Amino acid sequence: MIHPVLLCGGSGTRLWPLSRKSYPKQFAPLIGPQSLFQASARRLSGPGFAAPVVVTGSDFRFIVTEQLLELGIDPGLILIEPEGRNTAPAVLAAALCLAKIDPQALMLVAPSDHVVPDPAAFRAAVETGRAAAEAGRIVTFGIRPTHAETGYGWLELDAAAPVAADGPQPLRRFVEKPDAPRAAAMLASGCHLWNAGIFLFSVQTILEAFGRHAADLLPPARAAVEAARVDLGFLRLAPAAWAQIPAVSVDVAVMEQADNLSVVPYGAGWSDLGGWDAVWREMGPDTAGVAVSGKATALDCQDSLLRSEAEGVALVGIGLRNIIAVAMPDAVLVVDKSRAQDVKLAVAALKAQGAKQAETFPRDHRPWGWFETLVLGERFQVKRIVVHPGAALSLQSHVHRAEHWIVVAGTAKVTVDDKVQLVTENQSVYVPLGAVHRMENPGRVPMVLIEVQTGIYLGEDDIIRYADVYARETVPAT
Incomplete structure (x- = not known):
């Protein structure tokens, strides 16, 4: 039985104004009628999968349960982080909790804000990595690149490992987000994959890896789990102990140092929706390169995205070229598609002005x-x-x-x-x-x-x- 661990504590500022600190992108229906979180939970459910373990913040705990129940999925264990400390503490806390339930359990750790159009193909890829994970390997999933992306980290395979292979391959190293020339070189090399941040390993393997490479995280994490308290259907990690854990990603804390890593190449479609340009691609633009959503109308536009996320707001674009326009009840974004990664600068500017639109969603979920x-x-x-x-x-x-x-x-x-x-x-x-x-x-x-x-x-x-x-x-x- 594989235990999915869904991480859903991020803020997604690059998809402002739809994604905000008070209601981040994983809970929004960006692609299709379901939220990204719901699609992730459904993708990792069914035969062979246990109820999901969800790691989130206190503000989102009821959104998590509500969205899972809408799908008929047992919420399982929901861990409440007192504060965000990046992915390493979240993964470690989930492993410590699962160790009490099943010390031999397999964990599939995945962000909850990714788009995977073919769930069956992804589950098949997970199955190909199962034997390696059961044998003590840390298995990650690398996306076969389609372009020289600078917004993702990359994975470098061993020189003899084929990118086109379906099974686990030796992984040489993690590569930080590159500049454009470096990304182009890696794409051309044929031995690099995008880092999806998805991992499969046993509870025992990951705890041993933390003990070997990030031992300083273990004492405060254990204390936070041992002193956790049950609150309705949630498990609140102890705030005082949690605050002592260094804020660090699992890549930096463990993965970049581990010597028992394997990667399963995956090429059936994937996006982390890291910007509105990615949303435009996933929406499937028409022959003119135009994608629209809600009450949006495009007249003589090319290579543009128009979305109205407000019931009473009609958004009309005329003669637009390479433009992203997103209308909300309280804020409107207009940006050149080539500058999609700079949307986070708008959030910073609004915060400096004290504008509530920077972080507060117009609909307050309780x-x-x-x-x-x-x-x-x-x-x-x-x-x-x-x-x-x-x-x-x-x-x-x-x-x-x-x-x-x-x-x-x-x-x-x-x-x-x-x-x-x-x-x-x-x-x-x-x-x-x-x-x-x-x-x-x-x-x-x-x-x-x-x-x-x-x-x-x-x-x-x-x-x-x-x-x-x-x-x-x-x-x-x-």
């Missing part, structure tokens, strides 16, 4: 559903709130604002101080400033309401929680 701001004024705010069937917001009050709720779909069970009532479509309820209140969805369909807030301060931190089914921090009720 364990009970999501909300988005429709209108924000000096002393009022209008939101759309969607509550999942059976879900409930916390029992709470506000110091600085009152609220008016209008149900537009479904039925809400509303508590305001000592009064509990059902509020159906086209009905409303007023929540005075300071009132202790709660909203629940007792039905079987999503409940949608419009919330109008009024007050001198409308920030999300103006919440006093008295009880919460999702174990978020509360204060004693008075």
Whole structure:
């Protein structure tokens, strides 16, 4: 049985404005109706695969479970990192946890934000590497290159190893992201592959490798796992111990030093969607090189990508050449396709300006559903709130604002101080400033309401929680 380990803690700034710190690219439907995370989980499920181990941050824990359950996949073990420490600590923590369950287990470590168009071919490649992993090898998967890519790390095969082979081949070394001339030379050499960052090994093999090459990571990682606490269906790694672990990639900590490495060449299609130019390629441009998504229209355009990610925004391009245009409700990106890798500079510039669009997604996902701001004024705010069937917001009050709720779909069970009532479509309820209140969805369909807030301060931190089914921090009720 292979245990998939899905890493999903990255921020994906090169795909701004769709990918942001509060809702990174792995959870977005960039290619097709499913998110990249969902596609990764489905690709590594079924016969021969155990329930996935997911390593993520606290802000994404409920998104992970919600998206897995949408696919009918058992969430399995979900490890919560107190803070991002790069991939080596994440892999090590997963290995230490699996060692308690099955010390002989095979781990397949994969980022959750990659596109693999042929899942069956990828599973077949994994199977070709199984015997080597069971024999104590660290198996990685190298992508047969199609062009001189400078945005990826590369893998150099042994001179006698054929790139066209299907089975595990000897790996000479890892190569950092090259400049253009070096990338062209490696492409021409015929003995280099792209580094996909996907690994297959046994728990015992990787723990021995950490002990040999990155022993300083083991004591704090063990302490973080041993002192971890169960929180609902999640396992929270101990923050104090976790903070002592060096932030380092698994490539640097282990792989670049290990002498038991093999690589399985893979050529059935792959992309890490490291920029909007990669998204353009994966979307399958038409004969004019144009790809569109959502309410986007291209007139006399060439080699361009137009995406509207906002329900009420029509994006129209006329006479565009080599342009990427992405429209969101709160931000629009327009960039020359050749500068796609520089989108992260826009994020840095917006952060320097203090603009919330730099990191905050317009739709705020919560364990009970999501909300988005429709209108924000000096002393009022209008939101759309969607509550999942059976879900409930916390029992709470506000110091600085009152609220008016209008149900537009479904039925809400509303508590305001000592009064509990059902509020159906086209009905409303007023929540005075300071009132202790709660909203629940007792039905079987999503409940949608419009919330109008009024007050001198409308920030999300103006919440006093008295009880919460999702174990978020509360204060004693008075």
